[in-house]
Structures are given as C-alpha cells and as structure tokens.
Amino acid sequence: MIRMDLLNSNRFDNIDLHTQEGDVDSFPICHNDILHFPVLSDVDFIFFRLFGPGLGNLLFPLYRAFQTQRKIGGKLVFPQFFQIKPGPFLRMEKDKRTYFCLFKRRSVGDTALHMRARFTKSISEDVINQPDFQLDKAKIITYAGLKGYFRDLELQHLADFKDYLLGRASHVQQLRGEIARVSKDDICVHLRRGDFSPEAAPGAVSGGMNYRISDEWYVAAVAAARKIFPRARVRIFTDECSVEPKLIARMKCDEVDQSRNALHAVMKMAAHGAIVASKSSFSLWSAFLGQQYMYINNDFELGRYMPNELIECERIWA
Numbered sequence: 001m002i003r004m005d006l007l008n009s010n011r012f013d014n015i016d017l018h019t020q021e022g023d024v025d026s027f028p029i030c031h032n033d034i035l036h037f038p039v040l041s042d043v044d045f046i047f048f049r050l051f052g053p054g055l056g057n058l059l060f061p062l063y064r065a066f067q068t069q070r071k072i073g074g075k076l077v078f079p080q081f082f083q084i085k086p087g088p089f090l091r092m093e094k095d096k097r098t099y100f101c102l103f104k105r106r107s108v109g110d111t112a113l114h115m116r117a118r119f120t121k122s123i124s125e126d127v128i129n130q131p132d133f134q135l136d137k138a139k140i141i142t143y144a145g146l147k148g149y150f151r152d153l154e155l156q157h158l159a160d161f162k163d164y165l166l167g168r169a170s171h172v173q174q175l176r177g178e179i180a181r182v183s184k185d186d187i188c189v190h191l192r193r194g195d196f197s198p199e200a201a202p203g204a205v206s207g208g209m210n211y212r213i214s215d216e217w218y219v220a221a222v223a224a225a226r227k228i229f230p231r232a233r234v235r236i237f238t239d240e241c242s243v244e245p246k247l248i249a250r251m252k253c254d255e256v257d258q259s260r261n262a263l264h265a266v267m268k269m270a271a272h273g274a275i276v277a278s279k280s281s282f283s284l285w286s287a288f289l290g291q292q293y294m295y296i297n298n299d300f301e302l303g304r305y306m307p308n309e310l311i312e313c314e315r316i317w318a
Contacts, residue, residue: 034074034135036065037117039144041083046114052083054097055262056281060152061143064125066164067157068143072135077117078103078110078168093194094241095262102263103168116140149281150288150306162289165267175264182271183233187225189218189251190269190286191238192278207301211279215247220318221276221295222251228293229274237265287311 038061041052052058062079069076081099088096106114122140127133169175196212222234233254236243243256259265266282269275270290277283277294284305287294294313296302302313 032073032075034072034138035077035113035117035140036069036074037077037114037122037140037142038062038065038079039142040079040081044080044118046080046111046118047082049080049083051085054282055099055102055266056285057146058099059285060146060149060281063153063157063161064147065141065143066161067154068125068128068141070157070160075113077113078106080106080114087195091195094239095194097262099262101170102261104170117142149304150284150310153288155310158289158291162267162270165263169263169267171260171264174260175267178259178264178268179271182268184271184273185229185231186272187222187229187232187234187274187276188269188272188286189222189234189236189253189276190278190280190283191218191236191240191243192280192282194239196280207299208304209279209281213278213297214318215250217297217316217318218247218276219250221316222253224314224316225274225276225295226252232273235272237269281305287313
C-alpha cells in the first residue's frame with residue numbers, strides 16, 4: 001500500500017546524492033570570474049547549432065553547470081538552444097525539435113558570454129574534482145553530455161533550477177496560467193512514439209531508453225494510477241500528431257495536451273502528482289522536476305539513470 005502522505009512530501013530536501021571528499025563542494029564560493037558553459041552540441045555557431053539531442057538530454061549539462069555555478073560562484077552561460085536537424089522533418093514528427101522558441105530571445109550580454117566561452121580555452125567539468133586541481137586557474141568550465149544522468153544532479157538546487165527555467169521561458173504568463181490549472185491529484189501520461197524503436201520481441205532486451213511501450217501497458221498503468229488518485233484528471237502528453245480516439249477512451253483520458261513547445265510541456269507535466277512514464281529522459285525530467293510518483297514499465301532499467309531513492313515509483317506489468 002502506498003502512503004499518500006509521502007506523495008507530496010519534501011522528503012528529499014536534506015539528501016545529498018553527490019557530495020564526496022574532494023568534490024567541488026569543498027571550494028569556497030568566491031570564483032566570480034568563472035564562466036560555466038553548457039555545451040549542447042559539437043557544432044555551435046553561436047546563433048544556431050547543428051544536430052543535438054532532444055530537450056530531455058539537453059537539460060543534463062545545463063543543470064550540472066547551474067548547480068556548480070551555485071556552489072562555487074561565477075556566471076552561467078545561457079546556451080543556444082536553437083538547433084537544425086533533419087531527422088524530425090524527414091519523419092514528419094509533430095515536434096521538429098528545433099527549439100527556436102523555447103526561451104525568450106537572448107540578450108546581447110548572453111551572446112557575448114557565449115562567444116567568449118565558445119572561443120576561449122576551457123577546461124572540462126571532469127577536471128575540477130581532481131585532487132591536485134587549482135580552481136583559481138579556471139576561467140571557463142564546460143559541461144557536455146549525459147554523464148551519469150540524474151545521478152550527478154543534486155536536489156538542493158532543484159527549486160532554483162525550476163525558477164531559472166520559468167524565468168527564461170517564452171510566453172511565461174501563458175505557461176504559469178496553464179500550470180496553475182493542474183492539480184497535484186492529476187495524472188499525466190507521456191505517450192512517446194516518434195523515432196523510438198518498437199518494443200523488442202519476447203526474450204529480447206528493451207529495458208533501456210528510446211523504446212516504445214504498448215498501448216495495453218498504458219491502459220493498465222493509468223488504471224493502476226487511478227486507484228491511488230481517484231479524483232484525478234488524466235492528461236496525455238505526446239509527440240504523435242494525433243491519438244486514436246479508442247485509446248483515449250480506454251485510458252479514460254480527460255484531455256490531450258496541446259502545449260506551445262517542449263519546455264511548456266515538461267513544466268506542465270511536472271505539475272501533476274503522478275506520471276505514467278515512457279522510456280525517455282523527458283518523462284524522467286518530469287518526474288524529477290515535480291518529484292512525482294512514477295509508473296514505469298516492468299522491464300525499464302531505471303537504476304541506470306537515477307538512484308532508487310530519488311523518485312518513488314511503481315512497476316506495472318501488462
């Protein structure tokens with residue numbers, strides 16, 4: 001039986017999931033001349049990037065840069081999210097993932113910091129935790145890739161990071177209004193299709209990310225969630241251009257979300273009390289940002305991406 005008092009508690013507020021001897025926490029907070037630069041793709045032309053992953057994966061280097069800047073000082077370089085990639089266009093996906101309008105237009109100062117970080121000698125985030133490293137010699141620290149996924153992210157910076165995203169978001173008043181209409185008794189369903197691979201054949205391995213999950217599983221997971229959240233409104237968030245009416249009816253869904261962009265979608269998803277998750281970093285970001293109760297597929301290897309104690313979850317078999 002799931003304890004309802006845990007679902008909305010602040011039980012993780014005092015947990016430090018990443019502090020170790022020699023970690024960056026040991027440095028004094030006085031390095032105001034350091035630039036923290038999240039590298040979102042290798043081909044970065046300042047005003048746009050070529051290729052690059054989806055928003056879920058782009059948030060990892062941004063969060064790591066954000067939390068280190070909070071700990072040792074300096075300035076966070078707000079990166080260029082606008083990217084050009086042909087795949088979503090060729091597959092005729094609903095979300096083309098260019099991320100042109102996710103955030104407000106960057107200022108001249110933002111662009112200047114980006115140019116300085118992009119064309120000046122830098123050091124990797126991996127270097128600063130080495131015992132013999134002298135932080136006062138660092139001018140620009142880069143943060144790239146997925147690293148340990150959520151294992152590298154510290155919860156003590158979560159509230160500030162959410163405020164940072166909202167402060168930068170485009171059409172923020174619309175977003176705040178839509179978030180306000182979501183209750184912590186509500187359930188979001190992340191129905192991910194797009195470029196994800198079909199489920200593996202029986203006996204094959206599909207426990208990692210980027211695999212689709214069957215409609216039957218989603219129906220079973222929503223039914224399980226409704227037992228814990230009986231007054232919930234159920235909202236589907238999907239990258240599909242349309243959802244079959246029969247599936248909507250089987251899940252007893254109240255609404256199919258029509259968010260303006262991916263950032264709006266993940267922030268609205270995070271406002272729900274529970275998530276029926278896909279095998280994607282986007283779903284995990286919703287669960288992390290909202291500290292949600294999460295329903296996951298029975299074979300999803302969640303431990304590869306986040307510590308077991310980070311999010312309460314329930315496995316659904318179908």
